[in-house]
Amino acid sequence: MAQGSIKKLTDRGFGFIDTGSGELFFHASGLVDVAFEALQEGQSVEFEEGQGPKGARAENIRVI
Secondary structure, three states, X not given: OEEEEEEEEOOOOEXXXXXXXXXXXXXXXXXXOOOHHHOOOOOEEEEEEEEEOOEEEEEEEEEO
């Protein structure tokens, strides 16, 4: 699994992960074992890169 950190959270249930080589979109539905409201910017996460209707996005996101 790839690793990164939460770069930005919105009040609309999505955010962006800093992958070290860019940003990757994620939606709250891609979280595993954590609520969106419990996330904090700067928090380390691991994820799988997938494809959504508008392009690349993070899936199966877990806090590490």
